Amino acid sequence: MDKLIDLGKYIEQGINVLEESLSGLWGAIDDVISWTVEFLNDTFLAIPFVVIIALVTFGAYYANAGKQAFKKEGFKKGAGLALFVVLGLLLIWAMGYWKEAIQTTTLVIVATIIALLFGIPLGIWAARSNTANAIIRPILDLMQTMPAFVYLIPAIFFFSVGNTPGVIATVIFSLPPAVRLTSLGIRNVPEDVIEAGHAFGATDKQILFKIQLPLAKTTILAGINQVILLALSMVVIASMVGAKGLGAIVYQGIQQNDIAKGFESGLGIVVLAIILDRITQAVAKK
Amino acid sequence: MSDNRKTKIKVEDLTLIFGKRKQEALKLLEQGVSKEEILKKTKCTVGVNRASFEIKEGEVFVIMGLSGSGKSTLIRCLNRLNEPTAGKVFFDDHDITRDTNKELLETRRTEMSMVFQKFGLLPHRTILENAGFGLELRGEEKATRDERAKTALETVGLRGYEAQYPAELSGGMQQRVGLARALANDLEVLLMDEAFSALDPLIKSDMQDELLEIQDKLHKTIVFITHDLDEAIKIGDRIAIMKDGVVEQIGTAEDILTNPASEYVEAFVEKVDRKTIITAETLMFKKHTALEVHKDGPKGAVRKMRSIAVDQLPVIDEHKKFLGHVWLQDVLELEKEQEKSIEKVINTNVPSVYRHYTVEEMLPLITGIRHPLAVIEEETGKFLGLVTQTSLIIEATRFEKKEVIKLKEQANEL
Helix, strand or coil: CCCCCCHHHHHHHHHHHHHHHCHHHHHHHHHHHHHHHHHHHHHHHHCCHHHHHHHHHHHHHHHHHHHHCCCHHHHHHHHHHHHHHHHHHHHHHHHCCHHHHHHHHHHHHHHHHHHHHHHHHHHHHHHHCHHHHHHHHHHHHHHHHCCHHHHHHHHHHHHCCCHHHHHHHHHHHHHHHHHHHHHHHHHCCCHHHHHHHHHCCCCHHHHHHHHHHHHHHHHHHHHHHHHHHHHHHCHHHHHCCCCCCHHHHHHHHHHHCCHHHHHHHHHHHHHHHHHHHHHHHHHHHC | CCCCCCEEEEEEEEEEEECCCHHHHHHHHHCCCCHHHHHHHHCCEEEEEEEEEEEECCCEEEEECCCCCCHHHHHHHHCCCCCCCEEEEEECCEEHHHCCHHHHHHHHHHCEEEECCCCCCCCCCCHHHHHCHHHHHCCCCHHHHHHHHHHHHHHCCCCCCCCCCHHHCCHHHHHHHHHHHHHHCCCCEEEEECCCCCCCHHHHHHHHHHHHHHHHHHCCEEEEEECCHHHHHHHCCEEEEEECCEEEEEECHHHHHHCCCCHHHHHHHHCCCHHHCCEHHHHCEECCCCEECCCCCHHHHHHHHHHCCCCEEEEECCCCEEEEEEEHHHHHHHHHCCCCCCHHHCECCCCEECCCCEHHHHHHHHCCCCCCEEEECCCCCEEEEEECHHHHHHHHHCCCHHHHHHHHHHHHHC
C-alpha cells in the first residue's frame, strides 16, 4: 500500500535542515564532549588503579557511615558496601577490563552531568508553570517510549561515530527522570510552607531557593540516581555508534558469539551499576 | 472599653469571588442576587461578601465561623495571599489593595506577620533558623536575626531548643516556633489563622493563656481566626461572626451572647458556657427599690416591701452607698417597738459584687445566704442593682422551659 502521509520524510528533511544550518554548533558540541571524555579518561587512567579503588571504597563507606565513619555504628553501616566495592572493582581489574570500566564510567558521568544541566531547570519550569508542564510531559513520554536505538540515527547524522553520539543518545534517554522527579519534588512541597514564605514577603526566587529546592532535595536526588542508572543501561547501545568501554566489549561478544567476553563485560556493567546505585542512594538518604 | 484608640486596620466592602467570571458575579452580587443564584449563573463562588469592619490598635479581633464561612479567605485578603475582587483594606492610611506586586512584598515584610494552622515551618532548618526566617527574607544580617529570633523564642518559652529541628518538637512547640517567627519580625499586626486549632485541647488552652500574656506585654494588633467560640470568647476583645462570607455580627463576647443578631449567631452561642461570660451587670435588676437609711423608718420600709411584695430590701445611705440588707420580720419588730430608725437591724455582713463579676464567680457567694447579691460600683461603693439567686441559677443551668417542667414533675413525684 502506498503511504498516505510520509511523516518520516518530513522528519528527515527537518533534521537535514538542522544539520546544515547549525553545522557550526554541532561541531562545537562535538569538540567539547569529545575533549571532556578524553580528558577524564586520560586522567583516571593516569591514576594507579589501587588509588582509585581506595578512593571509591572510602567514598562508598563514607556515604553510608557519614559522621560516624570512625565509630562502631558507622562501621556497621558502611562496611558491607565498602567490601563489595573493593571486591567488585578488583574483579573487573583482574578480568582485564579496567580501562573499559573507566571509559564506561566517564561516559556515564558526562552524560549524567549534561542530563542534569538540562533536566533540573526543565523540571523547575514544569513545576512552576502548568503550560510548561503540559508541553514538557508528552515530550518526556515520547523520549521514554521511543526505542533507544532510534536516537542513534540522528546522533550519528550530527556527530558521526565516536563518543559524542553515544553521549548524546544517552543524554536523551536518561533525561526524563531528572525532569519528572524535580517537578514532582517541587510540586509536593506542602502548600502551607510556601504560603508562609509568601506571607513573610518572599520573592519568587526566595521561594524557589530557600523553600522549594531544599524541600524537594530527596526527590531530586532520587531522580539523579535514576538518571545514572538509565545512562549506564545505555552503554551497550551507545557502543553501536562507536562509544568505547564495557558496552563495546559486550557488543563484540554479541557479534563474535563469544560467551566468555559477553559474560565478563556484562558482569562488569552490573558491578558498576550496583556501586553507582548504592552510593547515590546513600547520599540521597541524608 | 475606652475606644479613642487609633484605628489600625480598616476593611471596607471587601468582596472576594472565586471563579473566572468575577466581574459578572460582582455585578449580580451588588444587585442583591443570592450566593446560590450567582453560583448557578456564573459558576463563581462568593468567598467574602462585602465585609466591613475596623480594628483598633492593640485590639484582639477574632473572626469566627464554621468551615466554609469565609473566615480564612477573609484573613488572607488582609495580606493579599488571596486577591480581593473588590473593596479596600487600609493599614493606617495605606490602602494595600492598591499595592503593586513589589510594594506588596514590602507591605508583607513591614506591616504584618502571620501564624498558620499547619505551622508552615521549614523541616530542613533548625528552630533558630525557622524563627529568624521572616527576618532572613527581609534581608537582615545573620547576627541580627539570630539575636532577635533568640529573644522571640525566649518569649514563647522555647529557650534551649534553638539547635533542634521542627520534627523533633511536639505540635504545640512547633506552633510556638511559628509564633516566635511572627514575633521576631516585630511588626504591629499579627494575623493568626486557626493558629491553635490543630493542637490538643490542653495544649490549646495553654497556648491561649500564653498568647494573652504575650499580648499584655507587647500590645500587638491581633486578627485571630477560629471556629471555636470558646476560644473566641477567651481571646477576643471583640468578635466578628461570619456565615456564608457575610459578617453577621461584631461585638464583645457579652454583646453577642446576650443579644445575638441572627438565628445563626443564636444557634452558635447556645452551646457556650455562659457562666464565665455573663456578668453581674447583665443579670442585675437595675434601679431596684432600696431603703435610704436616714429617710425610710420602719413604717416606710414595711410599706415599700409590701408594695413590691418582697421580704427584704437593700439599704443605702444618702450618697447611695450600699450598706446592707434588712428583713421584713426585723423591721416589723422595730415597728412594734416604736423605733424610728432601721439602722439597728441592717444586716451588714453580706457579700456584694462589682459589675464585671461573672456568674461563675458569683455562684459560690450565694451558698448559705437567702438575700440577693447587691451590685456596687468599684470606686464609690454606690448601689447599682440586685442579682437574684434565681437568675444566677437559671443562668448557670440554662435549662429550657420544657426541661424545667419535666424536672419539677419528677421532683414532685418523689
